[in-house]
Every structure is written in C-alpha cells, then in structure tokens.
Amino acid sequence: MHASSMALTVPVAQALAPVELAGLAAAALLALVVAWVAWKVLRTPQNRAPGRPISDDATRREPLDSQTVQVRSAADQARDRERQFLRGGLAKTRSEGFVSRIGQLFGGRQLDAALVDEIEEVLLRADLGARTCKKLLDELRAAVQKGQSTDPAALWASLRQHADKILAAAGSATLNLDRSHGPAVLMVVGVNGSGKTTTIGKLAHRFAGEGRKVLVAAGDTYRAAAVDQLDVWCQRAGVPLHRGKDQADPASVCFAAIERGKAEGFDLVIVDTAGRLHTNHNLMEELKKVGRVVGKAHGGAPHEVLLVLDATMGQNAVKQAELFKEAVAVTGIALTKLDGTAKGGVVLAIAETMGLPVKLVGVGEKMQDLRDFDAQVFLDTLLEGAAGADHG
Ligand SMILES: Nc1nc2c(ncn2[C@@H]2O[C@H](COP(=O)(O)OP(=O)(O)OP(=O)(O)O)[C@@H](O)[C@H]2O)c(=O)[nH]1
Ligand SMILES: [Mg+2]
Incomplete structure (x- = not known):
C-alpha cells in the first residue's frame, strides 16, 4: 500500500508542476503590470512631492547655459x-541736482553760447570737479562753434563716458581686509x-554677520560720550569693544x-579715531602717531585707512580729503549722508581731485544703509531718466 501510493504520488506531482509554474509566472507578470501602472500614476505632475528631485527629471538634462542664466539673473537682482538703495540715497541729487536742472534749462531751446553759460553755472555748483566740468563745457562750446545742434542726451553721454574713466582711474572700491x-x-x-562711529557700527555689523571675528578699538578717548556711543553700536552689532581709561593716550x-x-x-580690528578739527596741527600730528603705532603693533597695518566724508559738505569734503591725505595714508573714502544732499556729484570730484576711490556710501542711518560703492550702479542711478544716459 505504502509503496503503491508512493508510485502514484510522483507522477501526479510531476503532472501538477507545469500548472503551478504557469500560475506563478502569471502572478509575477500581473504584479509587474500593477507596479508599472502605479509608477506611471505617481509620476504625474500633480502627484509629485514639491521640489522632490526625480532622477530623470527634465532639469537634469538642462544645458549648462541655463545655469549661467540663473547666475546672471542673481547678479542682476543684486544690482x-x-x-533701490541708491535711488533713495540719490533722491535729492536726482530731483534737485544738476541732472534735472540742466534738463529744465534745455527745455525746447537750441544750444547757443548763452545756454552753455547757464549750464556752466549749474555744473560748477554741482561739485562735479573742475576738470569734469571743463571737459563737458569745452565739448559744448565746440558744438556751438561748429553750429551742431546738441541735445541733453549728447551731454549725458559725454558725462557718462568721462565719469567712467575718472572712477576707473581712482582705483578699486574693494576693501582690502x-x-x-x-x-x-x-x-x-x-x-x-x-559719520565715523556710525560707519564703524554698520561695518562691524556687516562683517560679524559674515562670520568674521571683529574687535572695535575706541581710539576716540577725548569724549566719554564718544566711547559710549561706540559701545551702543558694538552691542547692536554683537562685537566686543576695546576701551581704555578716560583721556588715555589714543x-x-x-x-x-x-x-x-x-x-x-x-x-x-576696526579703529575709531577722534573727530578732530583738521585745521588743528596738534590733532593731525596725533593722528599720524596713531597710524605709526598701529603699524608697530602689527606689521603691514593699517591695511585700510578709510576717510569718512560728509557728502553734504560738497567741495569742502574735497579740501578735508587733501589735509587727511597728508597726515595718513588714506586708502579710500566712505561718503556718508548722500541721502541728505543734492551734491551726489561730489563722488566724481573726490575721485578726480584726490585720485582716491570711494569705497562705501552712506545713504541713511539704519544698519543696512551703508553700501559698497559700485561705479556702474552709481552712474546708472544718477543719470537714470536723463535722455540717452541709461546704461543699465
Ligand atoms: N542721514 C544720514 N545720517 C548719517 C549717515 N551717516 C551718519 N549719519 C549721522 O551723522 C551724525 C554723526 O555721526 P557720527 O557717527 O557720530 O559721526 P563721527 O564722525 O563719529 O562724529 P565725532 O565722534 O563727533 O567725531 C549722526 O547723527 C549719524 O546718525 C548717513 O549715511 N545718512
Ligand atoms: Mg565718533
């Protein structure tokens, strides 16, 4: 019995095997079809998780050019x-300054000797610098002599060309820090x-925000209030202040x-210095001493000597620059209070007369109101709306 049942089982199992295999194969095929359909459904755009990268997503096949476009557009956005900052900072210069006034002078008039004289008056008051004014006026007078009809667009194009050269020749606006x-x-x-202390506070805030370890030195020891004011800025910026005793040697x-x-x-290390009367010989001597001592404390220092000039001073700011340049090796200008003046053209006079680059501009009292100077953005903004002057 046992032997016969065994003999029967083996052929039955052999007969069943192909049927089971076929069933298994059909089940596997069905599973594959279900998985494929599910995968297709999940890949429809509405089912994708937002921002989830997909291995064969179209973005991966984008040409390199589109990356370039993205980088360029980020640069455009920064500009x-x-x-925007400069439009606010130059609002007065733009609305009350030489660009709009010369535009008004032209009106519908033809260029003649009388109009050139009127333009000269406006240009000289604009604190643009003597050489810049002379160059522009020479060109205008030559046009009158030749009987050429000149409109404001030609004047602005010429100013732009000249200003580009002057600012480029004044050197790099990058801080060497x-x-x-x-x-x-x-x-x-x-x-x-x-605006020294204010500028230091804004710079300390910026550099600390970039992850740099910043120390501020209270070198204006004459007024306790000056140190307290600096202390407030340092606290806002979250950087330490190194202070000496009252009346200590700066x-x-x-x-x-x-x-x-x-x-x-x-x-x-950012060193504040006393707001000194530049006409006072002793004080200028002391500034020289601070410069020397800083160099002794650290070879190669100071790496930057920033002269802070108040733009509302116009041509007087240029005179100050001359005196400071004699005392210390000024490397660049921070031009503050551009927001409060129509004399924004003084940037050109400083660059032209002193050969010093403007590196920073102050356009207000808030932390973010100190901006790196960019000559192209500055000129674009200054001449924005003046016919034929836009380069942006
Ligand atoms: N509107 C405007 N005001 C500014 C700007 N920069 C500085 N100020 C203001 O100018 C005034 C003088 O600034 P301070 O930073 O104290 O000048 P300082 O050179 O340190 O002055 P002393 O310590 O007296 O030598 C303050 O009221 C500042 O808020 C700016 O870019 N725009
Ligand atoms: Mg101060």
Missing part, C-alpha cells in the same frame, strides 16, 4: 537691489560729525587693542 592679514586692521578717520589704546586682536584670534 537691482543696489539701485582679508582674513590672511590676521588680523586685518581698518583705521577710520574724519572730521567731527562726518595711540596706546589702539596698540593694546591690536595686541589683543592678535592674541585672541580676531580677524578684523
């Missing part, structure tokens, strides 16, 4: 943002009330601050 100086030292000088406070900067691994 637009800067134009690289970490590799270990620490970089920025000395800030300028007359009373020009050079010794700066020396100690730089020693501390080196010992404690700071990568930027």
Whole structure:
C-alpha cells in the first residue's frame, strides 16, 4: 500500500508542476503590470512631492547655459537691489541736482553760447570737479562753434563716458581686509560729525554677520560720550569693544587693542579715531602717531585707512580729503549722508581731485544703509531718466 501510493504520488506531482509554474509566472507578470501602472500614476505632475528631485527629471538634462542664466539673473537682482538703495540715497541729487536742472534749462531751446553759460553755472555748483566740468563745457562750446545742434542726451553721454574713466582711474572700491592679514586692521578717520562711529557700527555689523571675528578699538578717548556711543553700536552689532581709561593716550589704546586682536584670534580690528578739527596741527600730528603705532603693533597695518566724508559738505569734503591725505595714508573714502544732499556729484570730484576711490556710501542711518560703492550702479542711478544716459 505504502509503496503503491508512493508510485502514484510522483507522477501526479510531476503532472501538477507545469500548472503551478504557469500560475506563478502569471502572478509575477500581473504584479509587474500593477507596479508599472502605479509608477506611471505617481509620476504625474500633480502627484509629485514639491521640489522632490526625480532622477530623470527634465532639469537634469538642462544645458549648462541655463545655469549661467540663473547666475546672471542673481547678479542682476543684486544690482537691482543696489539701485533701490541708491535711488533713495540719490533722491535729492536726482530731483534737485544738476541732472534735472540742466534738463529744465534745455527745455525746447537750441544750444547757443548763452545756454552753455547757464549750464556752466549749474555744473560748477554741482561739485562735479573742475576738470569734469571743463571737459563737458569745452565739448559744448565746440558744438556751438561748429553750429551742431546738441541735445541733453549728447551731454549725458559725454558725462557718462568721462565719469567712467575718472572712477576707473581712482582705483578699486574693494576693501582690502582679508582674513590672511590676521588680523586685518581698518583705521577710520574724519572730521567731527562726518559719520565715523556710525560707519564703524554698520561695518562691524556687516562683517560679524559674515562670520568674521571683529574687535572695535575706541581710539576716540577725548569724549566719554564718544566711547559710549561706540559701545551702543558694538552691542547692536554683537562685537566686543576695546576701551581704555578716560583721556588715555589714543595711540596706546589702539596698540593694546591690536595686541589683543592678535592674541585672541580676531580677524578684523576696526579703529575709531577722534573727530578732530583738521585745521588743528596738534590733532593731525596725533593722528599720524596713531597710524605709526598701529603699524608697530602689527606689521603691514593699517591695511585700510578709510576717510569718512560728509557728502553734504560738497567741495569742502574735497579740501578735508587733501589735509587727511597728508597726515595718513588714506586708502579710500566712505561718503556718508548722500541721502541728505543734492551734491551726489561730489563722488566724481573726490575721485578726480584726490585720485582716491570711494569705497562705501552712506545713504541713511539704519544698519543696512551703508553700501559698497559700485561705479556702474552709481552712474546708472544718477543719470537714470536723463535722455540717452541709461546704461543699465
Ligand atoms: N542721514 C544720514 N545720517 C548719517 C549717515 N551717516 C551718519 N549719519 C549721522 O551723522 C551724525 C554723526 O555721526 P557720527 O557717527 O557720530 O559721526 P563721527 O564722525 O563719529 O562724529 P565725532 O565722534 O563727533 O567725531 C549722526 O547723527 C549719524 O546718525 C548717513 O549715511 N545718512
Ligand atoms: Mg565718533
């Protein structure tokens, strides 16, 4: 019995095997079809998780060019943002300054000797700088002599061309405050009330925000209130202030601050100095001493000497620049209070007369109101709307 049942089982199993295999194969095929359909349904756009990358997504096959376009548009956006800041900062210069006034002078008039004289008056008051004015006026007078009809567009195109050259020749607007100086030292000088302390506060905030370890040195030891004001800015910026005793020797406070900067691994030391009367010989001598002592404390320092000038001073700001340049090796200008003046053209006079680059512009009292100077954005904004002058 046992043997016969065994003999029967094996052929039955052999007979059943193909049927089971066929069933299994059909089930596997069905599973594959279901999986394929599910995959297709999940890949429809409405079912995709937002922002989820998909391996064969079209974005991966985009040509390199589109990346370039994205980078370029980010740069464009940054420029637009800067134009917005400058539009506010240059609002007075644009509405009350030389560009709109000369536009009004032209009106529907033809260019003649009388009109050139009127234009001269406006240009000279615009604090554009003597050479710039002369160049523009020479061109206008030559046009009158030749009987050429000149409209404001030709004048603005000529100003733009000349201004481009002057600003390029004045040097780079980039601050030389690289970490590799270990620490970089920025000395800030300028007359009373020009905006040194405010500028230092804004810079400290910016650099600290970029992850740099910033120390501020209270080199204006004459007024306790000056140190307190600096302290408030440092607290806002979240950076330490190195202060000496009241009436301490400014050079010794700066020396100690730089020693501390080196010992404690700071990568930027910003030195405030007294708002001195630039006509006072002793005070200028002292500024020279601070410069020397800073150099002794750290070879190669100061890496930047920023002269803070108040734009509302117009041509007087240029005279101040001359005096400060004699005392210390000024490397660039921070031009403050552009928002409060129609004399924005003074940027050109400084670059032309002093050969010094404007590196920063102040366009208000808030933290973000100190901007890197960009010559192209500046000229675009200054001449925006003046016929034929737009380059942006
Ligand atoms: N509207 C405007 N005001 C500014 C700007 N920069 C500075 N100020 C103001 O100018 C005034 C003087 O600024 P301070 O930073 O104290 O000038 P300072 O050079 O340190 O002056 P002293 O310490 O007296 O030598 C303050 O009321 C600032 O708020 C700017 O870009 N725009
Ligand atoms: Mg001050």
